[in-house]
Amino acid sequence: MTINKDKSRFDMTLGETLRSQGISRRSFLKFCAATASMMAMSPAMIPKIAHALESARRPSVIWLSFQECTGCTESLTRAHTATIESLIFDYISLDYHHTLMAASGHGAEDARKAAMEENFGKYLLVVDGSIPMGNPGYSTIAGISNYDMLMETAKGAAAIIAVGTCATYGGIPHANPNPTGAVSVGELIKDKPIINVPGCPPIPVVITGVLTHFLTFGTIPELDHIGRPKVFYGQSIHDRCYRRPFYDKGLFAETFDDEGARKGWCLYKLGCKGPTTYNACATTKWNNGTSFPIESGHPCLGCSEPDFWDGGGFYKALSMPTENITKTAIYTAAGAVAAGVALGAMNKSKKNSATKAHNKTTIDDLEK
Amino acid sequence: MSSSTVVPFNIQNGDEMTQNVKPLLHEIKHALDSLIETGKSTIIDLRSIPLAPGEEDKILNTLGQGEVKAQLNALGLSEVNETQYAGVWTVTHYNDEDQIISRFIEVTTMPEILCSQTEDIMAAYSRLAITLDDIVEDNLETN
Amino acid sequence: MSEIEFLSWVRGPGFQIAVIIFIAGVLIRFGEILLLGRKKNLAEAKGSEMSSGLRTIITRSIPDKTTFQRSTFTLVAGYIFHIGIFVTLFLFAPHILMFKEVIGFGWPSIPTPIIDATAVVTIIALLAVLAHRMSNTVLKFLSTKEDYLVWLVTILPLITGYIAFHRIGTTAPTLLAIHILSVELLLVIFPFTKLMHSFTVALSRWYNGAISGYRGVES
Numbered sequence A: 001m002t003i004n005k006d007k008s009r010f011d012m013t014l015g016e017t018l019r020s021q022g023i024s025r026r027s028f029l030k031f032c033a034a035t036a037s038m039m040a041m042s043p044a045m046i047p048k049i050a051h052a053l054e055s056a057r058r059p060s061v062i063w064l065s066f067q068e069c070t071g072c073t074e075s076l077t078r079a080h081t082a083t084i085e086s087l088i089f090d091y092i093s094l095d096y097h098h099t100l101m102a103a104s105g106h107g108a109e110d111a112r113k114a115a116m117e118e119n120f121g122k123y124l125l126v127v128d129g130s131i132p133m134g135n136p137g138y139s140t141i142a143g144i145s146n147y148d149m150l151m152e153t154a155k156g157a158a159a160i161i162a163v164g165t166c167a168t169y170g171g172i173p174h175a176n177p178n179p180t181g182a183v184s185v186g187e188l189i190k191d192k193p194i195i196n197v198p199g200c201p202p203i204p205v206v207i208t209g210v211l212t213h214f215l216t217f218g219t220i221p222e223l224d225h226i227g228r229p230k231v232f233y234g235q236s237i238h239d240r241c242y243r244r245p246f247y248d249k250g251l252f253a254e255t256f257d258d259e260g261a262r263k264g265w266c267l268y269k270l271g272c273k274g275p276t277t278y279n280a281c282a283t284t285k286w287n288n289g290t291s292f293p294i295e296s297g298h299p300c301l302g303c304s305e306p307d308f309w310d311g312g313g314f315y316k317a318l319s320m321p322t323e324n325i326t327k328t329a330i331y332t333a334a335g336a337v338a339a340g341v342a343l344g345a346m347n348k349s350k351k352n353s354a355t356k357a358h359n360k361t362t363i364d365d366l367e368k
Numbered sequence B: 001m002s003s004s005t006v007v008p009f010n011i012q013n014g015d016e017m018t019q020n021v022k023p024l025l026h027e028i029k030h031a032l033d034s035l036i037e038t039g040k041s042t043i044i045d046l047r048s049i050p051l052a053p054g055e056e057d058k059i060l061n062t063l064g065q066g067e068v069k070a071q072l073n074a075l076g077l078s079e080v081n082e083t084q085y086a087g088v089w090t091v092t093h094y095n096d097e098d099q100i101i102s103r104f105i106e107v108t109t110m111p112e113i114l115c116s117q118t119e120d121i122m123a124a125y126s127r128l129a130i131t132l133d134d135i136v137e138d139n140l141e142t143n
Numbered sequence C: 001m002s003e004i005e006f007l008s009w010v011r012g013p014g015f016q017i018a019v020i021i022f023i024a025g026v027l028i029r030f031g032e033i034l035l036l037g038r039k040k041n042l043a044e045a046k047g048s049e050m051s052s053g054l055r056t057i058i059t060r061s062i063p064d065k066t067t068f069q070r071s072t073f074t075l076v077a078g079y080i081f082h083i084g085i086f087v088t089l090f091l092f093a094p095h096i097l098m099f100k101e102v103i104g105f106g107w108p109s110i111p112t113p114i115i116d117a118t119a120v121v122t123i124i125a126l127l128a129v130l131a132h133r134m135s136n137t138v139l140k141f142l143s144t145k146e147d148y149l150v151w152l153v154t155i156l157p158l159i160t161g162y163i164a165f166h167r168i169g170t171t172a173p174t175l176l177a178i179h180i181l182s183v184e185l186l187l188v189i190f191p192f193t194k195l196m197h198s199f200t201v202a203l204s205r206w207y208n209g210a211i212s213g214y215r216g217v218e219s
């Protein structure tokens, strides 16, 4: 009935931890309701989530950052009020995160080693950033190359969560011409379950949503064909976009400040990649549900898809070719015409010589 | 566009854009029907439906405000209101910064979150017991 | 190759290759026709070639009564799918954007639901045309492999486009990529098959008219 004060924080379930912090069951229910909503689960799941989370045990998490811009960590830590994110985030045991942890140098590396040993086979490994394969020296932490650190830490992980488009598909470092030979986590590790949480950055609640799912059900969520959890990436921006009726009617904004833009018409012509992008922006939205890029009048860049950086330009409509076809066409035509003229000239001279060589048939010939 | 230009967005009060408003209201009507017939309550997550800016307000305005208006103080504010249609409630959860984190329409006699929770009652019991002990001790000391 | 890579390829290098083959092919075919040359006609002209030629371009596009009665189906279905292809290809907003990008100018589009309906009608007309070809003994006898190939590459962009717009089956990038690929297939095959008639139809009708005009007879 009362809380067992002797239990170490580590052994407490999430429910116990919360109550020891003076968080009421009602607050917890509210949190579960918000979680269900965010994970696009039916409200009927709320009691189940509550039950599972209350008895969940604290997982150890090791977070590795490779070639990245820290935007993903920023995204996650931006909302640090008592929201879903922070509840989950406070609860997990984040044993190593070189941007967020107080320790540095040997202390930090020791913490990672210790967490790995203590929880071997059980800890969650979160990775943001891509791994350079061109030269190990391109990116190192404490003198260890990204590749070595990833392979070493992945060994004892129960599952790996790749956060951000860099870790999931190579992202910006991988963009043409990929100077560092950047690759994704999935290209290097084949023998562990990997959950891809792409986005540049991913929506914060999507990151915590995946953690919550892992805590709630102890399993990894159902993934799509490129490793993304279907609850968040199951539908395209276009399919959930509130501007869709305008697309269907063929009403488009032509520029960013024309009449159509003011009326909130579809942004397809301005380069919207919503039709080919799978992400939760249109429903979960950003900044705690305030809005999302299309609602603010800007087309979707397609940031949760592989190679979104090389898609031919953010403002080029999806139906436009990405290469300069005009040039191709002109060069081809010029080439073909030149070849034609040359052939024609050759033919003409042939014809002329043929005509010249041609002798009229005479009676003599026939008599031969 | 120069910075002084004001772009007047008029999508807030535009026509219905997603055509989801009416079906949703019909769904509420069906839910009320099954509450009457079978006593089964229904929860609709407003975030699970694509709505254009202003459409959510349209739904809430249609439902209006009824007799009950409750506020919770649980990890930020929550508002639980009965609409002018008895049995139809709106439940809005805010975080510490007054941002909406989720919003539901519940068709029920009483939203679950308003009820006192067993765990909290148990904790309350032990807290009250401790307080009573303190009072007794205080009384002993002053006497 | 991931589906996004596939999409990037068909929007980029794939499109380039198709356009090169298409343009070079069309020009070669035109070159063939125009450079063929003809023997000088020694007969005296009995009428104008030009006016008769131009008139024929128009008159041959309007079926006369007996032809219409004799092959109503071929004509109606033929007109429907030709107009349908024109409408879906040239009046759909995303397509116009593509043309604008390539040739530098665009034109107004028509509402998408109309395009959608047109596409369905066009697909049905094309299916009917095929059914007719296969059920009519004479037509069947006359049909070559090329005829079926041409039919296939014509209907494919319509079907894949319809599916891509309605997002049926698999994920959207793949659907769009398949649609673009089907168009590229059409572009590649175009110059070397009877699809060339889209360009040469005016030319040959003019020529028919011109010959008659020269002879001073009605075409």
Ligand code: SF4
Binding pocket: A237, A238, A239, A241, A242, A243, A244, A245, A247, A265, A266, A267, A268, A272, A273, A274, A275, A294, A299, A300
């Ligand atoms: S704005 Fe983008 S996502 Fe929305 S309907 Fe238009 S193309 Fe689709």
Ligand code: SF4
Binding pocket: A199, A200, A237, A277, A278, A279, A281, A292, A293, A294, A299, A300, A301, A302, A303, A304
């Ligand atoms: S709207 Fe598109 S580009 Fe923007 S965050 Fe969402 S998926 Fe990424």
